[in-house]
Amino acid sequence: MNITPTALPGVLIIEPKLFGDARGFFMESWNQRSFADLGLDIAFVQDNHSHSGRGVLRGMHFQREQSQGKLVRVINGAVFDVAVDVRRSSPHFGQWVGVTLSAENHRMLWVPPGFAHGFLVLEDGTDLFYKVTDYYHPGSDTTFAWNDPTLAIAWPDLGMAPTLSPRDTAAPPFSQIEPMP
Template sequence: MGQIKVEKNAGGIEGLCVIEPAVHGDARGYFMETYNQRDMEAEGLTMNFVQDNQSCSVKGVLRGLHFQKEFPQGKLVRVIKGSVYDVAVDLRSGSRTFGKWFGIELTEENKKQFYIPEGFAHGFLVLSDMAEFCYKCTDFYHPGDEGGLAWNDPEIGIKWPKLLGEYKGNASAKGYQLEDGTKLNLSDKDQLWAGLKDTFHF
């Protein structure tokens, strides 16, 4: 018991949690528990995970901002190789922090995990040459249920680290690059999402 340290309501947004596992290391390497249901429940985190996912992305890839419309997923995310800047945006109806975002750098060195409850948009930017990204989900993937928001929507105002470029009124990656010259790399779909106001019509 007690193998994790949890920062609750990260960034002042209810439900977001930054989790730091205890890492036991010596000259041979290290050992840690990446998930322990009893420790999570002791911290009041009683979610039930049903699916594990893993992705690999090269430097400059930005995935997001994605959310599920009818079948929302809570996600426990971490990086096992490389470094990403991971972001959650509150989309919960009636939330006092609707539209607010919080970001954290997740790396293979810091071994931090980030829990994002149901009702958030999620995305990440790869800062290392390559990153392997793992996450547990509280619901299964449902084809056709995905929604999205423009990663650079000024209404949300995410400050992506090490990213240079000027907003031109859409989600296109054109004209954006990391400080070392690596071009921003988005899927065709992620360059078509609209902003918060146009998506939620307020």
């Protein structure tokens, strides 16, 4: 397994070993012992699966309480996956990193607790799968505008406006959210 740090400490690109031949491939996407050996002693409590069409943008979301770490991967299609540091005490507060995850590149992104997460779907029929370290906590679920000008996230231009949920359409600017401590 190859781990590549990103510009935000703690957010990691993980590339599992692939074993392939004419039949296809095999990869181990999660092995608690292997991840612990790499310094990622993580306990997951839930798996989530999101299926979306091209141009769907989901995010930016985080939980103030029961903050979730997420191990994100794409099993069909492709996304531009984004993490934003929402910890007010962090020297990287308000900074973001974006990575293309696809079924073709097999990359995974580790988004630790204390980061907002969102993604733009780049291909029709995309399936994004992610493991989380804590349960969904509706009372502390927080969102902010995906296109907040102070963050200036460089979303890929798909030549169309993104498809958003009503909640994401009405999301407040980043400056109006209550960040993590």
